Amino acid sequence: MADDLNWLLRRLVEAVPDTHSALLLSVDGIPKYWYGLDIDNADRLAALASSMCSLANQVGKKFSADGSDGVRQVITELNEIILFVTAASAGSVLAVLAAREVDAGILSYEMQRLCTQVPAVLVTPTRYAHQGNGTR
Template sequence: MADDLTWLLSRLAEAVPHTRSALLLSSDGIAKFWHGLDTDGADTLAALSSGLCSLAQQVGTRFGAGEGVRQVVSELGDVILFVTAASEGTVLAVLADREVDAGILSYEMGKLCTQVPAYLATPARQALAEPTNGYR
């Protein structure tokens, strides 16, 4: 499988009518792969989606079981934003027109996330530092 996962996002957008764009990002807001966005749009959507996912996580921690974010949906004028935790450290964000079938899009997003979790995982950016005092 290619290192570039843009084709997965293109396939998702083509499979669900009224899907505008799709983006894979790291949980800390770095755009990794995208379809239907320019670079600036991908970077902006990545930062916003990461923040939205973080806010939802805090709501879950404070008022729910804190089991993690499954999906956040925001209806905004003529567009709907879907944000899903794709795998450890990775988030999938999709923008769609209001006419989209939300159930089908959510299903396809979930299917994408479960079919290729090894390719969606984002390792930590920094390795944990070894203690320098001899203790472990």
């Protein structure tokens, strides 16, 4: 299955001009599948994207009218690149790096399309179930 998901990430990167790399990670920052990154940069980007989602969730809890903490997308524009981070599925996040020249609307659409095409595959199961007595 890993080859299938890497292929999907490659297809996303290649389909949208000025897109550099894509990474599927668990919400706790563990890289699962990636394209256009080496393992060290996949680890770094996973940690950063996970932190961005966590921060955005806290903003939602504190400042949204309904106290919602569901992140749909976080976009960070830097001098030369844009980082798109979106909730992919339960427990999973999709992060994409692109040049500033990227068409943000098309990339966002393609990211959402990827997430809706294969949601069951993108789900990251809970690492351990919590029980009432405090044991795992």
